[in-house]
Amino acid sequence: MCYDDNARPPVPDGADGQAQGEDLVLTAADGNRFAAYFARPAAPTGAQVIIYPDVRGLHQFYKELALRFADIGIAAIALDYFGRTAGLTARDDSFEFWPHVQQLKLENFFLDVRAALDYLRSHASAEGATYPVGFCMGGSLTILSGCDRSFGFAGLVAFYAGLSRPIAGNGTALERADQLAYPLLGLFGGADQGIPVSQVHELEEKLRRRSLEHQIHIYEGAPHSFFDRRYSEYAEACADAWQRVRDFIAAHSHNRT
Numbered sequence: 001m002c003y004d005d006n007a008r009p010p011v012p013d014g015a016d017g018q019a020q021g022e023d024l025v026l027t028a029a030d031g032n033r034f035a036a037y038f039a040r041p042a043a044p045t046g047a048q049v050i051i052y053p054d055v056r057g058l059h060q061f062y063k064e065l066a067l068r069f070a071d072i073g074i075a076a077i078a079l080d081y082f083g084r085t086a087g088l089t090a091r092d093d094s095f096e097f098w099p100h101v102q103q104l105k106l107e108n109f110f111l112d113v114r115a116a117l118d119y120l121r122s123h124a125s126a127e128g129a130t131y132p133v134g135f136c137m138g139g140s141l142t143i144l145s146g147c148d149r150s151f152g153f154a155g156l157v158a159f160y161a162g163l164s165r166p167i168a169g170n171g172t173a174l175e176r177a178d179q180l181a182y183p184l185l186g187l188f189g190g191a192d193q194g195i196p197v198s199q200v201h202e203l204e205e206k207l208r209r210r211s212l213e214h215q216i217h218i219y220e221g222a223p224h225s226f227f228d229r230r231y232s233e234y235a236e237a238c239a240d241a242w243q244r245v246r247d248f249i250a251a252h253s254h255n256r257t
Contacts, residue, residue: 002054002061002136002160002225005093009065010229010238012072012246018042019070021063025088026079026119028111034083035091036116037063038123039070046128047253048120049157050113051078052138052145054225055101059091062135069133074249075124079116084108101137106144106168113145129154129253133245136160136224139186143173146180155183155252157245160192160224163199174199177206183213185248187241189222217244 021039028034035058049069053062058080066076080091082100089095117130130153134142139161146156163174170176184207188200200218207214219226219237226234227241 003056003059003228005060007061007225007228007230009061009068010227010235010242012068012242013239015068015071016042017071019067021067021070023063024077024119026112026115028083028108028115030108030111032083032108032112033088034112034115035080035088036119037066037078038119039063039066039076040124041070041073041075043073044075044124045073045253046125047073047131047154047249048075048124048128049077049131049133049249050116050120051076052132052134052141053078053080054136054138056095056097057081057086057091057100072246075120075128077116077120079112081109081112083112104168106170109141109168110145110148113151117151129249131155131157131249131252133157134159134161135227137162137167140165140167140173143180143184144168144170144176146182146184147176149181153182155185155248156180157185157187157248159187159227159241160189160195161186163195163203174203174206177203178210180207180210180212183248183252184215185244186214186216187227187244188216188218189224189226190218190220191222192224194224215244215248
């Protein structure tokens with residue numbers, strides 16, 4: 001997993017601390033009930049994100065990340081993956097996530113994404129530019145959901161997306177990257193033991209050959225999960241990653257909000 005129970009997202013510059021958040025239980029089209037967390041900004045910009053957590057699902061790091069997005073005016077909803085197999089139980093460090101990961105199906109995940117998007121668009125902005133922001137397995141799922149034009153995303157943001165592991169029986173993110181339908185911002189650690197830099201360069205080359213708009217940045221010396229405010233040695237990388245995310249969202253939202 002990316003983050004333990006003590007991990008916390010970095011605070012972006014200019015965060016106003018005024019966001020309000022709430023736990024939700026949403027229902028997908030097939031009747032699945034799953035946990036989500038919605039954060040509403042005090043001063044909305046019109047842009048909004050749907051957060052795909054790491055392999056453990058919806059835990060405290062991602063609830064706080066939703067609040068940090070909302071603190072800079074970006075409405076956010078984070079969703080859990082495992083309502084069908086683990087119900088509404090806690091996703092703390094004791095959660096044995098791997099048996100549930102093995103049962104995850106992409107078509108079911110997409111049903112949950114649509115339910116979360118419906119909630120976001122009805123409680124934040126119906127017309128606002130919307131971006132999935134994923135971490136680790138969630139980054140891989142960002143790329144896979146970015147192959148579906150029906151979601152109507154404005155762009156994709158993936159932190160250390162796993163590129164070579166098959167996800168939910170639908171191939172790897174690297175294999176599917178040439179089907180992407182939206183601009184991509186990809187952020188990776190140069191010292192990530194699970195994602196070789198050579199794979200990141202292969203991803204970039206695939207996108208370049210397709211002439212798909214993309215920004216890929218590798219933080220030299222940074223490990224997997226560097227985006228954590230406990231790690232003072234990566235504070236500069238965290239601040240830069242926040243700025244890149246904000247710039248990417250701003251650049252792709254101006255014609256949509």
